[in-house]
Amino acid sequence: MRIADTALLRCPTTGSPLRWQGTNLELMLADGSLTSSDGSQVWPVVDGLPQLCREAEVGAVDLRMRHIHDRLPRAHRPLLRLALPLLQGGGSEGALQQATREALHLDHLGPGARVLEVGVGEGGNLPWLVKALPAETELWGLDLSEVLLRRCRERWASHPFREQARLLLADAHRLPFADGSFDRVFHLGGLGRFQDPARVLAELVRITAPGGFAVVIGKRLDPREPAAPPVAAAFRLLTLWEPEVPFSSLGTPPGAASVEEQQVSRFFASLTIRKPA
Numbered sequence: 001m002r003i004a005d006t007a008l009l010r011c012p013t014t015g016s017p018l019r020w021q022g023t024n025l026e027l028m029l030a031d032g033s034l035t036s037s038d039g040s041q042v043w044p045v046v047d048g049l050p051q052l053c054r055e056a057e058v059g060a061v062d063l064r065m066r067h068i069h070d071r072l073p074r075a076h077r078p079l080l081r082l083a084l085p086l087l088q089g090g091g092s093e094g095a096l097q098q099a100t101r102e103a104l105h106l107d108h109l110g111p112g113a114r115v116l117e118v119g120v121g122e123g124g125n126l127p128w129l130v131k132a133l134p135a136e137t138e139l140w141g142l143d144l145s146e147v148l149l150r151r152c153r154e155r156w157a158s159h160p161f162r163e164q165a166r167l168l169l170a171d172a173h174r175l176p177f178a179d180g181s182f183d184r185v186f187h188l189g190g191l192g193r194f195q196d197p198a199r200v201l202a203e204l205v206r207i208t209a210p211g212g213f214a215v216v217i218g219k220r221l222d223p224r225e226p227a228a229p230p231v232a233a234a235f236r237l238l239t240l241w242e243p244e245v246p247f248s249s250l251g252t253p254p255g256a257a258s259v260e261e262q263q264v265s266r267f268f269a270s271l272t273i274r275k276p277a
């Protein structure tokens, strides 16, 4: 992350801008801290990664999911990419990306736009996003897992778009940005594994700019087709036997102009929220 990028950050506790102090590497953050305007909150920056959440404030569900995600083998994502079409009886990862692209209305973005992935993980979505986005788009990614963020950085270190990606450690329940900071905000995976799904959704919408879109792609077994027992079993495996939160139970987040739900494949559905211009 560049020093100039810290202007977008806000203290997750006080909501105030943050002041950077530390060592820089060619205008990039290295090691130091970000301090709230009143000086009461100090957030470390370790090896270039701002750490804008406190362990004691993270919910039990999020801690448990992080424990699981940190221990999944590296081969987990590529294997899932191969297995999904088989499990779903069709529908590839490419189709899911296409659905995400459409739900995010990426074609309407101008140069210099800002896009944030909440729960960026190892950055599996960054390559196709960079291809789909206009040049000079600021691409931000945050996650609760330092392990995954470091893997994300390692994995994409040699790619030309590494300059475009800004990574930080934060909790989706307390997004460290001012209202309306991003033209597009999205999460791919599902809200059911967060401590408080309605709060996460409200946060995604809060930091979306006027006229922008917040999108969640979550797991949902297509209600239009009765699932054969092996398909239903594959879906349970994908969701680790825990039911997903139905989008309808989350209501309309404050500040949303429209909310649209769409089944995008046999196992996934999208929720697209537009902010009024």
Ligand SMILES: C[S@@+](CC[C@H](N)C(=O)[O-])C[C@H]1O[C@@H](n2cnc3c(N)ncnc32)[C@H](O)[C@@H]1O
Residues within 6 Å of the ligand: 062, 065, 066, 069, 077, 118, 119, 120, 121, 122, 123, 124, 125, 142, 143, 144, 145, 148, 170, 171, 172, 173, 187, 188, 189, 190, 193, 194
């Ligand atoms: C299903 S994975 C999706 C990873 C990535 N988006 C992808 O599609 O490859 C969900 C991600 O959300 C992250 N996550 C879980 N709880 C979080 C929280 N409270 N705040 C931020 N990220 C969280 C996990 O660490 C994980 O990387």
